[in-house]
Amino acid sequence: MSEVTETKKPAGKKRFELSESLKAYKGIWVFIEHERGVIHTVSLELLGEGRKLADQLGVELAGVVMGTPGETTRSFCHEAFFHGADLCYLVEDPLLTDYRNEPFTKGLTDLVNKYQPEIMLLGASTLGRDLAGSVATTLKTGLTADCTELNVDLDARSLLATRPTFGGSLLCTIQTLNYRPQMATVRPRVMPMPERDASRTGRIVEDSLGMVESAIITKVLEFIPDEMQDKPQLPFADIIVSGGRGMKKPENFKLIWDLANMLGAEVGATRPVVQAGWVDLERQVGQSGKTVRPKLYIAAGISGAIQHRVGMDASDVIIAINNDPNAPIFDFAHYGIVGNAMTLLPALTEAFKVHLAVARKAG
């Protein structure tokens, strides 16, 4: 991604011809991220996206699995097949037990140089960003961070990587023309999860790391897991009730919590509310917070600024409550109520409660 976007010239309309040596690069790769025996959902989301690109380009989709030797690591290959991969490159080595930059960068760089993919996608997690930046620099190729849309230009066989810029006010499409592979990262929950098909299979191509521990300078002395203290899991919530500055006072946020508790939903918030300390950082939805895609998103006292919108636009159904009929949120919500959130929220809580009581009786 360009650091000085505004001085860039557009790629132009003239026909682009890829150099011969780069034409050998074929296929789409998705780096399969996992930690402590669990596959990261962003990798599965990327397989869904990768499948679409592979079909458009008429090439294969491969997963790249690197980890400690054993059944668990191998099972990630099958999970990748179930989510759309045709094959998996598998590197098993005890040196890959914990994530460290050096062995993972070497392993992935070697694979790319040997098997030459044209596009490689990684999750924009702490691990994915650390690895993607290192691999792209080692390979001297282009990398576009935090993409929200991926497409291909079939003529140039070029990845069209679209990402928000200037805090989400604008979108820009970035291409890596005469370099391969074309690399991109995507944040969790930005892309939909593909259907899991457990009947799918694929081939496994095994390779080795070719490294010894003494050659790796950085050592992991200890891993201190986060306490499992009911951390909010907004990205995976099915229902979210969110509040913005329009809630006026921190005390009024209780009305948000009441509705959320009644529905068994998570509570979300906009950046100004988080900065004011009304709710904690984990609950911030938007460009600088979490990306969410619940079935139902209820936004109270939220104007719908673009920075918030980019984080929740993919919700199935959005209900907006705002006293300003011209608030931008009414341009993209499905249902709107113009009025005072302080009286409407309790009314909504009550209406859901009655509905639930009726449903319970009927059930």
Next chain:
Amino acid sequence: MHIVVCIKQVPDSAQIRVHPVTNTIMRQGVPAIVNPYDLFALEEALRLKDEYGGRVTVLTMGPPMAEAALRKAISYGADDAILVTDRAFAGSDTLATSCALAAAIGQIHKDMPVDLVFTGKQTIDGDTAQVGPGIAKRLDMQLLTYVSKVRSVDLDKHEILVERRSEGGVQLLKTSTPSLITVLEGTNEMRFATMANMFRASRYPVKVWNREQAGIEDVTKVGLKGSPTVVSKVFAPTLRAVKAEIIQCENNEPKDLAVTLLAKMFTKFPKIEQEIAKRAA
């Protein structure tokens, strides 16, 4: 101990507006600030200097006006400041930027060996988090991203112990210097500038290096030529074609509005009703 802190001057993204008709960024009056994430890196470097002694050099690449960001860093207590500026750098993407900064750090290293390079975790304008790792790879330094704490430095053994935020927990890592550390936000709180340092900052002669002085011989490695990525299109997000259905009823009583909303929504989106019903069980 010699620490180089890479910083960037950025427009305050919270104050950026897009022109409603032309869809271009309206920069007039938007203040330029030091990238907020970089201040955590600077403060962490200053703390290490307080504890172990040594020097802190701040480095930035940018237009001549970026000098202001370096002066700010001097006012917080940095010892030296270098601005790398050249027309040849215009249009640099992250790969080209890391090339220029790595070369400049190489030049700094010639004058006084560099033990650590600090950067912020990312910038608020580019948001890529790619330049730090890029510099580390180019200088063949150990890369430690998302560091939340530097526990200790052993200058004789060239060893450093850090806590690194990773998915689901914190890694305690031991590595050797020189290494590059990207500092996580919230790691520390920036100190106040002292009066003496503010005076020093106002008079400090910032070193200005052009491309050759920064040690970059090959002009094709920087700027547009050295950038694999090109921005092919900039556009405004498209709005959903259908606006919200505004719920209204007689008197607009909250209770009636709420009931009407649920009835309409459950009819059109039965799966929402099912989702709610699941919670009744």
